[in-house]
Amino acid sequence: MKPCETPYTLLGVLLSRRRSNYSCEYPNFLRDYAIREINVLLWISLIAITTFLVKRVIKLMKLWSYGRNLPGPPCPSLFGHSQLFSGENLIEFLSKSHEKYGSIVRLWLGPTQLMVSVKDPVIIKEMLIKAEDKLPATERAFHMAFGRSSLFASSFKKVQKRRESLAEQLNNILLQRANAIPSKVVDYIVQNVGSTTANRVSDCRSISQHMAFSILGSTLFGDVFLGWSNATLYEEMLMKISKEASFWASYTIPPFWKRGFWRFKCLCTELRCLTLDIIQQRRKYYKFSQLDQNPSNGTTKIGRVVESDAVIFSGGLMEDDLLLANLDGHLNGDEPCGNVMGVMFHGCLTTAGLIGNILTMLVIHPEIQDKIYSEIMMVHKRSSKSGVHNIYDMKFLMATVYESARLLPVGPLLQRCSRTHDLDLKAGVTVPAGSILVVPIQLVQMDGSSWGKDASEFNPHRFLSKDERRSFSEPRVPLTGAADEVVSIEESLVLNDPSVTDSFLPFGSGTRACIGQKFAILGIATLFASLLQHFEVRLEPGSETIPKSMNNSIVQLLPTPKIVFVERNR
């Protein structure tokens, strides 16, 4: 057979390729096919990359052109204003810029990053409803520390379902208990304060942190958490992670080459192991306590002593179980415990911040503390027959919690963005997609036009009124006066719901508002009702120099006071 007569089979084709002379007339089918395929792939990649780049350029041009139309200071350099301010003086800088340019101010943080700050309460409300996404950096921080989670993701679509179910379960817990946290958890914290800090100087920040940690831990993991031997270690790790998380999240690509990063990752893994441990203990204990139920009436024994010296309680905690199961469930590819750790992290930091700020306000204003004490005693006296009291009966205490959250908000800024679409605001302004939107909460909550001339004063009475139609800005009752007299005046007052005020934003507002708001406020008020009944909180002698009224920069610099819990003689 002549070479050109090689049969047209796959083998034949392969063989024919090996031959040096291509004089063969058969078409080199495979080679042509491969070349065409590669060409098609190259064209597709080229078109994809070009489309991607063109889209980026269009987006950038849009960002520049819309950004130029917004009022704001001129850009000082290629790096924008980010070089001008550190975290501390950002609020100061925004305050001056709003004074000069109005309620919407734009700042360039670099050639591709536009930040828009909004200070007008009506525009803020609209913006917080329309801007549904969180900053990608926030998602990165949670992701890096706790794994993928469907609760603290940037995109609203990813978090919507989880938000709804968590909010529903928190509301059910609140419906079951009038006071948000069970009295045995409050007793545990108050006893702890008594045994470790009574009549001794303590750091306000660390004691608040410990209280918040106990509240959140027992809410998520049940009372078994209060007797858990690793609780202190867990708290320490959570705090260490909180100090580092945003630093590592500032890298767009995780810095695998840094040793510190791996140390941080190890810490996060250890925290996950501890979380799994407490979840397991809770399940074991829950099964155990169910077996121990009294079959005749379905009730459980309370306060049994189990293993080592841990006091573990059992009780009807059905909703709490659902809460944990819901958070721990693996929805949308969540990593195990991602949401549980995320809620512990966010809940502890924010609740500790607010507890610390209330303590600070109480030591600066002992007269307010006296009034709260009189109110607590009066409500207890009134409800002693029924044995039940609702925390909403302590109106002055509730108003003090609101006022502390107003004057000293836990976070200085609300941060949002709209990743996919431009925001057309009624004020006639268009904010391009991808811009960082911020609300300087401190400035809004201390603005005289919303809160009156005494906006920088601590005055819980602004949340109390005789007539609902009266505005928040009018102080109704003088701050001085005998406690009994004040209590009788207080009885005739109504506690205003601050969430109806557009300029009250410690928990955010709109689509991504905090779902733990009601729970946190009621929990903190319940804790203070018990704490102040047993102790008077005082500033460490010799340190009475904390200013009584605030301005923007003082809020930032307020030191964490040293405080003393003095047991009341009852």
Ligand code: HEM
């Ligand atoms: C004093 C305590 C708290 C404060 C000051 C606080 C504050 C906030 C703020 C400012 C936001 C962002 C809101 C926005 O962008 O509009 C937020 C979000 C959130 N909070 Fe809280 N929070 C507190 C306690 C809690 C607690 C106890 C829980 C849960 C049990 C909780 C769950 C959440 C969740 C899940 C989000 C994320 C919502 C989302 O991204 O869609 N918070 N919180």
